[in-house]
Amino acid sequence: MVLWRVPLDSEEIQTTIGIVHILEDRCKGCGFCIEFCPRQVLQFSKRFNTKGYHPPSVVKPGECVNCHYCEIICPEFAIYSVEDLTQSGHAAGPETEVS
Amino acid sequence: MTPTNKSINHPLDDLLRTDRIPHIWCPGCGIGTAFAACLTAMKASGIDLEKTVMVSGIGCSGRGAGYVMLDSYHTTHGRAIPFATGLKLANPELNVVVFSGDGDLFAIGGNHFIHGARRNVDITVVCVNNLNYGMTGGQVAATTPLGAKTTTTPVGNPDGPFNLPLMAYAAGASYVSRWTILHTRDMTESIKDALLNRGFAFVEVLSPCPVNFGRRNKEKALDSLRLYQEKTIIKNDAHPSELDIDFERGVTLGKFVDIERPTCIDRYDATCRPPEMLEEEKAA
Numbered sequence: 001m002v003l004w005r006v007p008l009d010s011e012e013i014q015t016t017i018g019i020v021h022i023l024e025d026r027c028k029g030c031g032f033c034i035e036f037c038p039r040q041v042l043q044f045s046k047r048f049n050t051k052g053y054h055p056p057s058v059v060k061p062g063e064c065v066n067c068h069y070c071e072i073i074c075p076e077f078a079i080y081s082v083e084d085l086t087q088s089g090h091a092a093g094p095e096t097e098v099s
Numbered sequence: 100m101t102p103t104n105k106s107i108n109h110p111l112d113d114l115l116r117t118d119r120i121p122h123i124w125c126p127g128c129g130i131g132t133a134f135a136a137c138l139t140a141m142k143a144s145g146i147d148l149e150k151t152v153m154v155s156g157i158g159c160s161g162r163g164a165g166y167v168m169l170d171s172y173h174t175t176h177g178r179a180i181p182f183a184t185g186l187k188l189a190n191p192e193l194n195v196v197v198f199s200g201d202g203d204l205f206a207i208g209g210n211h212f213i214h215g216a217r218r219n220v221d222i223t224v225v226c227v228n229n230l231n232y233g234m235t236g237g238q239v240a241a242t243t244p245l246g247a248k249t250t251t252t253p254v255g256n257p258d259g260p261f262n263l264p265l266m267a268y269a270a271g272a273s274y275v276s277r278w279t280i281l282h283t284r285d286m287t288e289s290i291k292d293a294l295l296n297r298g299f300a301f302v303e304v305l306s307p308c309p310v311n312f313g314r315r316n317k318e319k320a321l322d323s324l325r326l327y328q329e330k331t332i333i334k335n336d337a338h339p340s341e342l343d344i345d346f347e348r349g350v351t352l353g354k355f356v357d358i359e360r361p362t363c364i365d366r367y368d369a370t371c372r373p374p375e376m377l378e379e380e381k382a383a
Binding site for chain 1: 109110111112115120121122124125126127128129130131132134135136139280281283284287320321
């Protein structure tokens with residue numbers, strides 16, 4: 001059950017959509033970006049990079065809101081996001097937050 | 100959609116010696132995050148990066164100076180602050196940033212830190228505190244919490260840790276704050292404020308050391324970050340004497356001191372180079 005209310009202006013507020021770029025060969029697989037992504041956009045991939053770590057991969061490409069948290073917590077300078085200028089979405093209500 | 104795009108570079112690549120990346124820091128180590136925050140803060144503060152230098156001492160975080168695409172100096176063990184003081188006195192136009200670890204700044208370099216803060220040298224000190232001597236194999240450090248296991252204290256550390264913000268405050272630093280690498284945005288803002296503060300600015304950054312500290316205390320990198328999430332409380336302007344690091348009770352984060360007082364150069368000029376003396380010299 002979702003206990004919080006929907007903001008009245010959630011239909012009007014525009015959210016940005018981000019595109020996540022991963023520099024796979026810099027990744028050391030610490031998992032910080034995967035653990036702390038607010039939208040659970042990332043997941044460990046099955047494949048290895050050249051150093052033998054599992055880099056993250058984007059599993060929900062449309063969900064990224066371009067908050068840059070993965071970019072600033074990554075200790076390896078291996079991930080960053082840029083705004084997708086071709087599309088923008090509405091602020092998500094709690095319906096989409098249910099896990 | 101392919102997430103990998105090598106033609107676009109990371110936003111911090113212009114401040115990095117990319118030929119040396121990936122860096123030596125272990126997977127799960129937080130120094131990279133603190134270092135990235137420091138670079139972001141340097142960019143965001145609007146200071147002239149041509150006149151910015153980074154100084155670091157010895158240790159894991161001492162490697163920071165080697166990765167930044169600015170003038171940087173990797174000094175001898177514990178002597179980052181005296182070196183930075185010299186840089187600042189010789190060329191007061193420079194923005195001097197000291198990026199180093201707790202062992203370097205507070206154990207072997209402890210006295211230098213105290214006297215740098217006492218003189219209020221106009222430098223910014225970012226101390227990455229990983230609670231042990233990480234590079235040499237995880238020995239007990241001056242900041243290891245009470246009861247923590249390290250290579251040299253296999254049954255637990257019998258001594259209490261240093262309260263770094265209290266020491267900085269007591270010695271006279273004009274900006275003191277503490278954050279963890281999980282509070283990345285606050286940490287970046289804080290480093291930015293510290294860079295713009297006129298005087299001795301000190302930012303302590305708590306960072307996990309999964310390989311040497313975590314392994315002996317059953318604490319993986321993500322466990323440390325969860326600890327930072329659950330066991331910390333942000334309390335700006337808390338009195339520095341309440342800031343002991345004890346994760347059982349909770350660790351206080353925030354900005355504790357932000358004052359303005361005459362710097363080392365101000366006082367030197369007022370005492371040794373008063374205007375009348377300079378005029379006399381000119382006349383003579």
